Amino acid sequence: MPDRRRAVVVGGGYAGLVTARVLADRFDEVTVIERDSVAQSPNPAHRKGTPQSRHPHALLARGARILQELFPGLREELSEAGAPLSDFGCFPMLYPTGWSPSVRTALALQTFSRPLLEAALCRRVMARPTVTVLDETQVEGLVLDQRHRCVTGVRISGHTVRSADLVVIATGRHGRAPTWLTDVGLPEPDILGVDGKLSYTSRVYRRDPVARPDLRASVQATLAPTARRGGAVTAIEGDRWLVCLFGADGEAAPTDPEGFGAYADSLANPHVRHVVRECEPLGELYRYGGLGGRWHRYDRLRPWPGGLVVLGDALCSLNPLYGHGMTVAALQAQLLARALDAGGHDRRGLDRACAAFQRRSPRTLLLPWYLSTSLDLGWRTGDVPLAADLARRYLHHLLRRIPDDPELYRRFLNVQHMVATPLTLLAPPVRLRRRGARP
Structure with missing residues (x-):
């Protein structure tokens, strides 16, 4: 040309x-x-121009497939470097409505550091x-x-x-x-x-892969308008845990070890608490805000x-x-x-x-923007656009059903990973009573 x-x-x-x-x-x-x-x-190494690089990263399934097409063998290369690979549906997710069910999906979760x-x-x-x-x-x-x-x-x-x-x-x-x-x-x-006033505070810890070989990641989600605190622990290369404590609507985990530990103790997710209290820290604490x-x-x-x-x-x-x-x-x-x-x-x-x-x-951008902004607008005390309010209400309805409905959760994950249309969430529910099954 x-x-x-x-x-x-x-x-x-x-x-x-x-x-x-x-x-x-x-x-x-x-x-x-x-x-x-x-x-x-x-x-x-982390770069100054990428301040978010010290916090958790994972590719959704659709993005991972595109990278695999553009860079054949990338997933295997990351695995050889120590980036764990597992099924996204099998890692414990704690919503304010309860634990997610464990489901097998075609959605691979590979966790790694941004560098x-x-x-x-x-x-x-x-x-x-x-x-x-x-x-x-x-x-x-x-x-x-x-x-x-x-x-x-x-x-x-x-x-x-x-x-x-x-x-x-x-x-x-x-x-x-x-x-x-x-x-x-x-x-x-x-x-x-749209600013949900979110902040991340993260730290790296030593991971013993023999102690809990099945655990690759665990999350406690925030959700407007009441659940302002959350956290995540992900396994990354080098036999390390990356712990991120996040806060929405102005909440922020402290950057001193004692305050960071107290914030982790305030969460209901035992995996996050265990790593912070029992594993050896390998670096400093880093906070990143301005995430609207x-x-x-x-x-x-x-x-x-x-x-x-x-x-x-x-x-x-x-x-x-x-x-x-x-x-x-x-x-x-x-x-x-x-x-x-x-x-x-x-x-x-x-x-x-x-x-x-x-x-x-x-x-x-339409789907991810609509999803994230509908949720973030829930932190506002004033009027919220009708479409955003309806979307948030529907999501709350879904989250109430997810702990008891593995098939709905599987469909929910496919939408989150951008491999299925949100219309799939309108299919008739399949209810199996299993609330509280996850520790």
């Missing part, structure tokens, strides 16, 4: 790496620009002959061709211009994409925001500039408690690939592809 040779991806985190993998098949040159160091080392996943993706992406990673480099803005209303590159440190036929912004929830657009005379997008949902409605901007795409958390940051963020980014990479393939190989085709992607991006 002689007229579509160079692409620049701003952001070398998860969304940027997955997008670079897609672009590597469609461009002669792909440059990933990242402000942190992404130098490969035997021990993957392990990103290091594996980075190795794979950098091995592509068309991809170059330019790390420790700060992007300062966009270069716009005013006459043709298209982005032609980025300005980086030292006023250097990196020219490109396509620029993808994947800078995460704290990126400066709105400012970059207004700096070159483009309008600022509308922003939808923010959706930049770039899809509504007309006309959309050619040669530009915004995706991942830079487009829409979701409440991470529901686990949709990485799967949505993978879906957006797929959507971009389809738009590029359909757009044609000339300049106009590329610009049409960018506009088509941005216009269609809400397709990847």
Whole structure:
């Protein structure tokens, strides 16, 4: 494709790496620009630009399948590195209405640290002959061709211009994409925001895989308007537990060991309490807040500039408690690939592809956005939109049934993992009395 040779991806985190993998098949040159160091080392490390990396991560089934298509053998590579793999339906989930039933599903749960996943993706992406990673480099803005209303590159440190036929912004929830657009005379997008005032406080502990070989993860969920405290323990590589205590509606677990332990003791989940009180801590405590949902409605901007795409958390940051963020980014990479393939190989085709992607991006977001914001709006004391109130009431109804209905729980998980439509939850219930079966 002689007229579509160079692409620049701003952001070398998860969304940027997955997008670079897609672009590597469609461009002669792909440059990933990242402000942190992404130098490969035997021990993957947390990056300053990804503050959420110290907290739990797990891919939903749909996202895991996309990654397996883009990076064949990735799951096996993570397993060899020590990332446990199990059936999602078999790990204990404590809702305010009771314990989830244990069910066999086709939904694999693989838990790992964020650095392990990103290091594996980075190795794979950098091995592509068309991809170059330019790390420790700060992007300062966009270069716009005013006459043709298209982005032609980025300005980086030292006023250097990196020219490109396509620029993808994947800078995460704290990126400066709105400012970059207004700096070159483009309008600022509308922003939808819903904040459940969630915070995470996490710590790593030593795990004895012999002591409880069947346990890979356990969660106690928050739920508006009353259950403000929750927590999770997940097994990760290196025979470690990652414990995360979370709070909604302004609750926050302390960052001192004594207060952290007291917060864990206040939970009803015995697995979380046991790890915090009985296992050896291996690191410091880290808190991460500001986790509300923010959706930049770039899809509504007309006309959309050619040669530009915004995706991942830079487009829409979701409440991470529901686990949709990485799967949505993978879906957006797929959507971009389809738009590029359909757009044609000339300049106009590329610009049409960018506009088509941005216009269609809400397709990847409507379900996770509606789910998370409907729940987060439950913390409000004032009026709540009718649709959100109805969705929250229906979810409460489902959660009351789930402890007694394994088949309903299986369907619920399929919807959560974005492999089934919510309409499947309307099927007739199958009731088996098993409340209280989980410890």
